[in-house]
Amino acid sequence: MKILIIHSINGTIIGHRENTDLYGALVRMPSNFRLMRTENPKIEQWKLLGQYAYPTNIRKYLNDRGFNNVDNRLIEFIVGCVRQSEAYFTAAENSPLDISPLLSYYGTVNLLAAAYVMVTGCKPEIKTHGMRLLPLDDKDTKIADAKVKPINPQYGALQLFCNALSGNCQMGGVPWTVEEILGSIPDLKKIFESCYPNAITYTIPVETLRKQRVIFERIDPKELARYNKPEDVFKIIIGLSSAYLEPQYSGQMEYIVLHRKIGGNEIGIYSIFGQKYLQVAHLKNNKLLNPSDLIVMFMGLFAFGYLSRYYPEIWNPFVRSDETGEKLVVEGFLQICQRYLPNLVLGLIYGERVQFINESEKILDISSLEKTHGPSRLYEALEVRLPDSETLDEY
Amino acid sequence: MSIRDDAYQLCKIVRDSSSRDIVKNLIGSLNRAESATIQTKTDRSLFGYIARHLNAQILGYLVTDLKREELKKAPFPQFVPELAEQERYLLISVHKQIIQLNKECIAPIATKLPYYIRMLDPYSRFQYTIPFGSIEIDILVEKKIKDMAASFQKHPAIAMILGNPLPQIDDSNETKYIHAITKLIDSLLRAGILDAPAEFNEIFFEQNKDDPRRVITRQLIAIICVRQSLSILNQLIYQAILNDELSILNEDNIIDIIGPVSHTAGGGFSIILQPNWQTITTSLLDLVQIKCMASRMPIDQLCRVEGINHSYSGEFGSTEEFKLRTVDENLNPFGTLLINI
Numbered sequence: 023m024k025i026l027i028i029h030s031i032n033g034t035i036i037g038h039r040e041n042t043d044l045y046g047a048l049v050r051m052p053s054n055f056r057l058m059r060t061e062n063p064k065i066e067q068w069k070l071l072g073q074y075a076y077p078t079n080i081r082k083y084l085n086d087r088g089f090n091n092v093d094n095r096l097i098e099f100i101v102g103c104v105r106q107s108e109a110y111f112t113a114a115e116n117s118p119l120d121i122s123p124l125l126s127y128y129g130t131v132n133l134l135a136a137a138y139v140m141v142t143g144c145k146p147e148i149k150t151h152g153m154r155l156l157p158l159d160d161k162d163t164k165i166a167d168a169k170v171k172p173i174n175p176q177y178g179a180l181q182l183f184c185n186a187l188s189g190n191c192q193m194g195g196v197p198w199t200v201e202e203i204l205g206s207i208p209d210l211k212k213i214f215e216s217c218y219p220n221a222i223t224y225t226i227p228v229e230t231l232r233k234q235r236v237i238f239e240r241i242d243p244k245e246l247a248r249y250n251k252p253e254d255v256f257k258i259i260i261g262l263s264s265a266y267l268e269p270q271y272s273g274q275m276e277y278i279v280l281h282r283k284i285g286g287n288e289i290g291i292y293s294i295f296g297q298k299y300l301q302v303a304h305l306k307n308n309k310l311l312n313p314s315d316l317i318v319m320f321m322g323l324f325a326f327g328y329l330s331r332y333y334p335e336i337w338n339p340f341v342r343s344d345e346t347g348e349k350l351v352v353e354g355f356l357q358i359c360q361r362y363l364p365n366l367v368l369g370l371i372y373g374e375r376v377q378f379i380n381e382s383e384k385i386l387d388i389s390s391l392e393k394t395h396g397p398s399r400l401y402e403a404l405e406v407r408l409p410d411s412e413t414l415d416e417y
Numbered sequence: 418m419s420i421r422d423d424a425y426q427l428c429k430i431v432r433d434s435s436s437r438d439i440v441k442n443l444i445g446s447l448n449r450a451e452s453a454t455i456q457t458k459t460d461r462s463l464f465g466y467i468a469r470h471l472n473a474q475i476l477g478y479l480v481t482d483l484k485r486e487e488l489k490k491a492p493f494p495q496f497v498p499e500l501a502e503q504e505r506y507l508l509i510s511v512h513k514q515i516i517q518l519n520k521e522c523i524a525p526i527a528t529k530l531p532y533y534i535r536m537l538d539p540y541s542r543f544q545y546t547i548p549f550g551s552i553e554i555d556i557l558v559e560k561k562i563k564d565m566a567a568s569f570q571k572h573p574a575i576a577m578i579l580g581n582p583l584p585q586i587d588d589s590n591e592t593k594y595i596h597a598i599t600k601l602i603d604s605l606l607r608a609g610i611l612d613a614p615a616e617f618n619e620i621f622f623e624q625n626k627d628d629p630r631r632v633i634t635r636q637l638i639a640i641i642c643v644r645q646s647l648s649i650l651n652q653l654i655y656q657a658i659l660n661d662e663l664s665i666l667n668e669d670n671i672i673d674i675i676g677p678v679s680h681t682a683g684g685g686f687s688i689i690l691q692p693n694w695q696t697i698t699t700s701l702l703d704l705v706q707i708k709c710m711a712s713r714m715p716i717d718q719l720c721r722v723e724g725i726n727h728s729y730s731g732e733f734g735s736t737e738e739f740k741l742r743t744v745d746e747n748l749n750p751f752g753t754l755l756i757n758i
Contacts, residue, residue: 231733236673236689238734267669267691272731279734281672281691285711 055296055375063378067364068108074136074371075104083371089143099145103136107364115360119341119353123326126359130323131179134316137367138186146186152178153321155328156197158336164348165340166201166218170325180321187370188314196306203322204351206301207315208293209358215248217351222248225299226255228280228290239266239298240277252278258303260312261289291315294362296377316366319359326352419746421719423568424650428657430561436554440511440658443504447478464497472702474655475512476540479505483545506550513547514557515654516540519647521566526575526643530582536594536640539648556658569650572747574642574755583636597637598644605641605751610685610723610742611678613754621681621757635758642755646748649721652704653748663719664695664705672736674712677743682754685742686720692727692737701725705741719744 060066073079077097084092110129114122131151138146156169172193175181184191204214206224215223226246228239246252256262256269265286270279282288290298291314303310313321330337340349369376418426431437448465464481467488471477481488481497482505488495500508519539526533535541569575583594608614624631656663670693676686686707690696699705701722709716724740745752 233728233733233736235675236736238672240732240734267672270691270734272735274731276731277734281734281736283668283711284671284674284709285668 054373055377056372058376058378059381059383060378061380063365063380064361066378067368067376068111070368071104071133071364071371072108074140075101075108077101080140083140084143087143092143096139096145100136100139103132103139107132107136111360111364114356119330119349119356120338121330122356123323123330123352126356126363127320127323127327130320130359130363133364133367134179134183134187134320137370138183140371142186146179146182147177148179148182149177150174150179151324152180152182153324155325155332157333164201164346165329165336165352166199166204166221166348168200168325168329169197170200170203170321171195171197180317180324183320184313184317188317189312191311191313191317192309193311193313194307194309198304198306198321200322200325202304203318203325204355206304206318207322207355207358208291208297208299209362210351210354211299213351213354217347222302224302224304225291226259226302228298228300230298237282239280239282241280241300243275243278246278255302258305258310259289259300260303260310261287262300265289292375292377294358294365314366316363316370319355319363319366322355323359326356418568420568420572420646420650420748421744421746423565424653424748427557427561427565428653430558431556431654431657432661434555434558436511436556437658440507440554440556443507444478444659461498463495464500467495467497469700471543472700473540473543474651475508475515476543476545478508479512479547480543480545482508502550503552505548506552507554509547510551510554511556511658513551514554514562515651516547518557518562518565518654519651521562522569522647522650523575523643524566525570526578529579532591533578533582533640535591536598537644537647539644539651541595542599557654565650569646572643572646572749574639574646574747574749577639577755578636578643581632581636583633594637594640598640601634601637602641602645605682605754606723608682610683610740611675611680611687613680613682617681617754631758638751638754638758642747642749642751645750649704649744649748649750652702652721656704664699664703665708666690666696666705666739667708668711669693670696671707671709671712674709674716676741677714677716677718679753681757683742683751684753685723685740686716686718688739688741690737690739692735696737696739699725699739704744705739707741721750 058066058070074083077094080097080100081092084090084097107129110125110132114125114129117125135146135148150173152172152174154171154173156171158165158168162168172178172180172195175193181193184193201218201221202224204210205218205221207214208225208227211223211225211227214221226241228241230237230239232238243252246255249255253269253271265283265288266280267283270281272279290300292298301312301315303312305311340352365376365378444465447461447468450460450462464478468477468481471480473480478500482500485497485499488497520527523534523537526537604614604616620631620634666688670690671688672691673689674686675688676684678684678686688707699722701724703722705720705722707716707718707720720741720743722739723742724738726738727735728737729735742750744750749755
């Protein structure tokens with residue numbers, strides 16, 4: 023039996039990573055995820071996050087996770103953050119590009135602060151953004167040349183959020199170009215590559231397939247064309263060797279196939295539509311860094327928010343009269359943040375990936391399940407009669 | 418120490434023996450095609466190919482050598498190059514030592530029940546008389562043969578045979594017994610590793626333990642167990658000559674595991690692997706070690722390969738499925754059956 027068990031509870035479908043077959047074998051499924059039916063994911067995600075704008079729900083959530091006797095002020099902190107975040111995001115959506123990055127950034131800071139408390143049970147000691155924008159100089163020709171430098175790891179929001187929400191990724195103090203940041207967003211990949219033809223992208227789309235009882239992933243070699251040595255890319259994907267067996271290259275390089283390691287952790291991130299991507303790490307000060315897509319979006323929003331707020335002499339001409347098409351990338355980035363950033367935070371709160379789908383309820387076909395089970399093996403055994411010539415009596 | 422542990426010790430000695438390299442090199446040369454000789458009459462790799470498929474360790478090479486003339490006259494003639502005399506003597510000598518070990522292992526039965534010897538011989542399907550000639554080798558020295566045999570003689574199936582032997586038989590009855598044993602083995606193997614043969618279920622559910630039919634079957638199963646354990650011992654020695662270690666199936670090549678599956682006749686695993694040089698060169702009835710601590714239940718198990726399916730594709734990746742029968746501490750692939758019967 024190799025089916026994905028699906029529970030349908032109030033329109034929620036929960037996919038389980040593990041299932042067992044007839045012989046008790048592990049059938050590995052894609053990562054834990056929760057499918058949610060909705061006609062409008064943007065509204066739905068805020069409806070779900072909006073539950074945490076109510077103290078009773080927050081208290082229950084924290085109690086369920088072992089955080090008892092939580093201070094009311096902490097709960098009000100979460101309520102305030104969630105409410106303000108939604109207001110900022112709504113305002114950003116209805117605002118022009120002149121100010122929308124800043125509003126989105128404020129919304130994100132609030133949302134991440136709320137998530138921080140819900141995950142850790144305590145308030146972050148944030149004193150600064152934890153990032154500084156290095157202004158464009160004369161050599162820089164595009165907005166994506168701006169740089170974000172992580173600073174103040176002790177009290178900076180960036181490092182504190184990384185500690186709690188991005189696997190304790192230590193950002194160090196080496197600047198990131200906005201191009202690097204934009205190149206790390208899966209949903210932006212196509213438009214990014216078209217706008218910046220020589221830029222490196224930091225996400226590799228993988229196709230997940232099933233061949234009988236094996237789920238495997240494969241990469242189209244064309245996706246690695248921007249790297250000098252495609253095989254070297256695999257060396258800078260953090261966790262690849264513990265998640266997968268050696269990548270399989272066919273002679274004709276039709277695809278690069280990745281088989282999951284038994285007992286290995288799952289790595290990678292997902293696009294809005296559930297496409298999996300492997301993250302290529304960023305080399306900073308001889309260290310490979312792999313912040314989550316949530317953190318990368320946070321950094322990007324900081325860069326654009328800061329540019330629009332403090333460098334209007336750069337931002338306004340760009341918004342008004344960009345001729346390169348870079349504005350499309352920036353707009354695309356902001357739209358992705360609007361749509362997906364609250365979704366990712368929801369995933370952090372639920373502890374599993376949340377995927378919205380627009381699909382009506384249908385009959386759950388379990389015929390394959392019945393077919394595989396068949397009569398019990400004992401019953402089968404008792405039904406068996408040997409042909410006369412096969413009996414052992416003759417010996 | 419179990420029989421399996423003693424067999425592993427013996428394998429270490431085999432690997433350290435001074436004669437190992439010449440035997441290993443000879444067998445290697447019979448399995449390797451030199452680029453200049455590929456598909457010519459001097460291509461020796463065909464020798465190894467035929468010998469390997471006989472699944473009889475060193476004897477496979479001797480039988481191939483013996484049948485060279487027949488192979489030439491086959492409907493699809495096969496030209497197998499002749500072994501040099503010294504090469505033949507070398508193989509004969511190794512095989513003789515293995516036969517000597519097998520004889521010592523079943524000595525308690527052979528003394529009391531000489532009519533069992535052929536039934537217990539893992540090579541009985543070959544009508545092969547060992548030719549004259551040998552050379553001095555130290556793959557299995559006398560002392561080590563004795564030690565291994567002393568351990569093997571503790572095999573529970575040997576006690577079962579000696580406790581209630583099949584009645585004395587004439588030649589035609591012996592053929593019937595051998596026929597029954599062959600049929601039972603065939604039935605066990607055909608049922609695959611994930612299931613017991615249907616006829617065994619009938620025995621377990623419909624015949625009580627004292628039923629004469631079941632008593633006879635029990636004796637036949639005991640014979641099969643000793644025979645199979647000897648076969649596995651011989652295979653371990655053969656693989657020790659060729660390789661520094663058994664093929665290891667672990668987290669670095671396993672994609673998926675079904676098992677351990679247990680049933681009345683034993684049990685096993687179905688494992689999907691990503692091919693590597695070790696798995697590609699693994700043949701049917703080879704022995705492998707599963708060492709997988711990352712599975713839900715940690716596995717460290719000696720197994721016999723009883724099925725291999727290859728799937729090669731540039732588009733969908735290459736995999737191999739191994740059907741593996743577990744081998745217990747008595748080197749018995751049907752240990753559970755011996756207990757249940």
